[in-house]
Amino acid sequence: MTPILIAEQVLNGLQSGVMLFLMAAGLTLIFGVMGLINLAHGSLYMVGAFAAAATAAVTGSFLLALVAALAAAAAAGALVERLVIRRLYDRDHLDQVLATFALILIFSEGTRWIFGSFPLYLDIPEALSGPVTLPGGIQYPLYRLFIIGMGLVVAALLFWLIARTRLGIRIRAGENDREMIAALGVDIARLYTLVFALGAALAGLAGALVGAIQSVQVGMGEPVLILAFVVIVIGGIGSIEGALVGAILVGLTDTLGGIFLPQIFGLFMDPAAATQTGAALASMAIYVLMAAVLVWKPTGLFGAKS
């Protein structure tokens, strides 16, 4: 266990955390502002990845692919909000879960219908491929550094949007008291569509960025969705700061746990048993983290006092 390996794993954890943040930010915004549990958020992630792969296949440009991912996911989000979600705001959470679960199935089979059953190809652009050597002799893929940078830039923009712009003020007001801002003359329906499209665009961007180093296939969003829910519970539902801190905590715990737990067990067990016990415990690590945070702070790290 060299310091270089540890540093590399910390970078990996950070990278997965930053991507989780893009997913969780949309999810937490939508829940915070509209009180809606959106299970179909993972489908918007998939829409982004498929739009990026299709655009990259036609144009060969990664930049255009990212733009297409943002646009397609935002459009899909806005459409879904107008057609389906809008009818669910006054309903019970269980109805919302049912309806958005149905959306997952519709998105999955619809995507399969359009793109076929085989995974699509989306590659890292030439300029960002291959490893670079960081100070201290760490070899690290340039594209992952780009993802970390990109995620942090988007996070900064989002904080600026929420804290400094008129739209941000409305979003925060909507979180606090939606009847009151409607009474003040804000078009709440338009605000909801906008927030939903914004959240969807962030998920789509994450899908496209991650799609380049993973498999672009139907159902790719659901595993990430589960992690994103863990993130917003840890961070405190509705809080963007919470989503950022929670995402990085989950990313680091997941990555470092998967590597170090088996090795810790290896100190006092035989290797085969240690890998198995370690791997089993590592997959529980983030849920243990979530439970610990909830015991300490029942509304999450940055959650409002209920």
Add this chain to the structure above:
Amino acid sequence: MLKQLLASAALIACASAASAEVKVGLITTLSGGGAGLGIDTRDGFMLAVEEAGRDDLEVVVEDDQQKPDVAVQIADRMIQSDKVDLLTGIVWSNLAMAVVPSATAQGLFYLSTNAAPAQLAGKGCNPNYFSVSYQNDNLHEAAGAYATSADFKKTFILAPNYPAGKDSLNGFKRFFKGELAGEIYTKLGQTDYAAEIAQIRASGADSVFFFLPGGMGISFLKQYADSGVDLPLVGPAFSFDQNILQAVGDAALGVKNTSQWNKDLENESNAHFVEAYLAKYDRLPSLYSAQGYDTALLLLSAMDKADISDKDAFRAALEAADFASVRGEFKFSASHHPIQDIYVREVIKEGDILTNKIVGTAIEDRGHAYEDECKM
């Protein structure tokens, strides 16, 4: 689309319903992330059925959604209301374990187009169960044999943490004579392998063996190619199969993988199969297509020899395996698993299309490790 598929399957079924003597239930995965494998299985199977053009064979196709409970429901319905004589088509071992033991116990035949878990090869073997594909460990064993013959001394091995992943690493170790640089179980469905690749880099390995089926393999290969680690990779065919190679892209070029079939195997049946499949479906066949095709050929050969109502005669006809397999010679062991050669393939580019070519034989006449445990 699913509706259309089912409808077309039903049409085929109706066309021959008049005097159907053998009724086959094909349960496979036609929706969701694993649909590519099931679609290839079905298309391979149906190609042989259509080529035979028999009016005494009826095939009912259903989608198991890659869920064991759904597969069990479909199997029950097929057995009780459709009155099928024979089941086939399941891709995944966990689904096979949920369906096969109860189907064979009710006297039905089951011909496996893919999944062949150790439990059904050894203690749980059954006279009515035949695996046409392989025994699950085979391709991993072949990878171990290849790694030994390629003189790899320190191999890093990884597989997902589920039963087939454990069988995989055990299969590899059974035939690998070198030392292990590391052994990792990853999470099932994991999509990011940065942490594992960092461990590989730090381990001082001279080669890497991995079994990561489906999307997991695509993710791993892309990330591995971008990491700057350039140790040779070895794996079973699943991550290099025709249906996913295009999604992996050039990251797969040159990788050695083990398979009991490839499209360039030289025999008449295979040449015909590859050409007919390409003509009918406008894509190259995958391993799953070939397994589906062979399974249908086996069934047709048995129908020529015996009536399915006479179970013993039909079983003997299946055991004889008197058909022109796309793998060339084909024979069953006493436990109804193939004894076959397993080849080493290399990923190459033909024009713009990524595909495999055979570069050697990893193991000859391999049966399986659980033969002695099977008493029947």
